[in-house]
Amino acid sequence: MPRPTGPPIGLALTRTAKAVSRAFDDALAAAGGSLPAWLIMISLKTRSLGNQRELAEAIGIRGATLTHHLNTMEADGLVIRRRDPANRRIHQVELTDRGETLFRQLAAAASTHDQRLRTGFSDEEIATLEQLLRRLQHNVSGEAHDRASRSDA
Template identity: 35%
Template sequence: MRVEDVESPRAMDRLGLLLARHGGITNERIRHALGVTGLTPRHAVTLMHLAESGPMGQQVLIEALGVDPSVLVSILNDLERDGLAERRRDPADRRRHIVEMTTAGARTLTRVEQALEAVERELFADLDDDEIAQLHRLLSRIKTAPDDPGCTED
């Protein structure tokens, strides 16, 4: 068999490569849009989770975000430095830290949401509401880790 006889799919016919390409472009656009806030996507996701769930234990936040503890410590150090979140000892268990978004964090989150909405409007301009909902459902089902039944964020 000769190399010329082997039929190979075009690179963008490979769904994984197509998804990686669009993911890279989307990531770059989001990073650029978040530049007005000085946050990275990980900072933004952390604030969004705190806004949705309210104050929570640091270990619970690690599990919810699916990040390594050292990564979350770095994220929280940045957010605390900028006055966007705070950690305090749990009065019921002094070994635990409770993480909470500050008022400044909530104001910044409003700017984050606006930046993300602008990127998403541009990215999905050619899709109708039903197609966007379908895309969301499909992407939520993609298995991204060996023990993960699907990805819901990050």
């Protein structure tokens, strides 16, 4: 139990995340997009998500908020929603050609931002950081009261 812990680790995490997110959002805005739209698109491209609830979960927002963003993106012609014929409760979300184009533009901006973020970091340090972040997330994810897991791949 208690060690003479320093400043809360969550505090450093929150401050860093806010600063990084803000800089990233600025970079995406300059490329004609936004952070939520980017998160939605990259999740659509890189993950196999069955429905909007999982998509919202992957992004870290609530379903209602996702609906809001999808409305905007659909109005902008970036995505289309269509009912899954096999389960008409589900809306399948797909990128349009226009969405694909914007995705590539944002991917370029994101890559530049990511290079900037990685300045001075070795590959090993990045891997360490990713592993530490995964373990933090695991520690607050519900049942994680027992012991830290070794879920690095």
